[in-house]
Amino acid sequence: MKLQAVRGFKDWLPEDFRRYHYLCEVSRKILSLYGFEEVKIPILERTELYVRSIGEVTDIVQKETYTFIDRNGESLTLRPEATAGICRMVIEKSVYAKQKPIRFFTIGPMFRHERPQKGRLREFYQVSVEYFGDITPFVEAELINLSMHILKEPEKEFGSFLHPLRLEINSLGCPECRPSYREYLVSALKEKKDELCKTCQERLERNPLRVLDCKEDACKRVVSGLKTLNEFWCSACREHFTKLSGLLSSLGLKFFHNPYLVRGLDYYVRTIFEIKAEGLSAQDTVCAGGRYDYLVEELGGPKLPGIGFAIGVERWGLVVFGEDRAVPERQALVFIAPLGDQANELALKLSYELRVRGIKTVPSYEDKSLKAKLRFADKLGVEYVLILGEDEISQNKVCLKDMKRGTQELLPLDDIAFLVNRIKSQAE
């Protein structure tokens, strides 16, 4: 069998990496403006962490994690998301004792064993942003605004997105009001159980809220006849949602209240949100997040509410670049074309001298014609080529060729400073 990458795990060629790197730098730049600091957590955690945080009955934990037994008999899991790990770190390192509120973010790979398709990999990257402290509508509005700010920033350089972003928000209610809705939902759904699809009949027992965003027409019909969660909100949740809506509007953010928006992770309460790229594909959610008031406590930490979101970097990339838009290489390259062994040796030294002075340089030691080397330089889009052949060496000179203008001149080989100035001044 031919050796090939594991299903759902992708190779990144330089052009892929440039796109990824660009998105990371945009994220870091904007996050830093909001006072968020980058942290790093391990890719592996004890399985228990995810069972306790994401929820034992969720699909993610039940069938999508890469879980295995370590050599010492411990069950470990490749992280399917970052929030749980960050919470663990905040507790373990007592970060809450040193600073509050906490503004952290992390960028890295996540792993979920799902069927791969466009916009869905088994190894995928997330920018995960987490805020811990007292959470008010102001904080929520700031985070939602931040997520949009990051996502839209590349429009400045790459133009409007083909797939416009759509912000949807909802409130799942709090321990005051969610149970009564759940009760209503279960009893109402049980009455129409035979009208629901198979999976929803099972969900009824385990995770009734998920029936709300089922895409089966039959289920949609049933759900549309039911009261929605917002009709059960307690007064605190209602006021909270109204306040948040007002703040988002005052920030000029367009959003939609989607009463059927539900998240796949158990730890969310009250405010949740999702940003979709309309028409991208079946996997059109680019960013999603919400509040998790009790997660830190449930993991054995102090009472410390949190709110966070995650951006799917590959999906975001599809929105920004489409299938083939490239991120240009910004630093100009000087190409050296030596002819023969003696010239190769001089090129080796010369390229080092130029690099020491901050000039990106690539020599060609290949035994090829000058024509072939120039053709290669042209293909790379190189602006300057230094030609080093017998003629030049005999005069202790080097030929600087300007590929755009098609001009060239002989310069002394031993005066590197002069050569560098010449390259830099022409580049302007």
Added chain:
RNA sequence: GAGGCCGUAGCUCAAUGGUAGAGCACCGGGCUGUGGCCCCGGGUGUUGCGGGUUCGAGUCCCGUCGGCCUCCCCA
């Protein structure tokens, strides 16, 4: 995990069951040390992989791997 479509050169794609091709790319030459434009020449292949049917399989059948789409789920 379920269903469907697909897999031929580096890329995009042709080839009624009968000698595997085109465009682009690439390499070389015209031009002995000067890129781009032009002209000439070169096919670079385990038809994803493994079986089967057949005188003969890129083509039909089965399996498998991978991609895409829908579902599930999700970033």
